Amino acid sequence: MWLFVFFDLPTETAKDRRNAAGFRKSLIKDGFAMMQYSVYIRHCASSESADVHEKRVRRLLPPLGKVSVLRITDKQFGNIMNFWGKAEVPKEPQPTQLELF
Template structure:
């Protein structure tokens, strides 16, 4: 399962820019990677964990701007078409990654 977060946050004031940086940093700390500007994706083992992560993201979302999420199965994500550019071969983008603790 993949959780995708898409956002459009204002950066007109220094407070807006600070909120944007905090939000982006929080997404990365939650295990998301940047798919493209303002679109971040994370692999989740199941929908229960995806909902849990979504709730944590909702708690840190800045009050201004637009933040959206979508949950995709791995099959739906892999069926994505690349009209231009190349898919990332990064290990973070793989559902088969192994985390060693």
């Protein structure tokens, strides 16, 4: 069983940024790993274990923002298709042309 936590938290004020950072740090402390920015995942051995971690996420909720939790099976997780685009590499500067007579 896998738990996904998706969130969109405000970061306009210093307090909002502190709350968002605290939420992310708490997820990591609870065994979640970042899959993408604002998407964290955690494997749970059983449905009961997933229930425990869902309740922890509920207790960690910051006062503002949106948080969603999704539970999927190992088989569904195995069907995820991930794509990584090619990273742009800066072109090397062209060498200066030398003229020989």
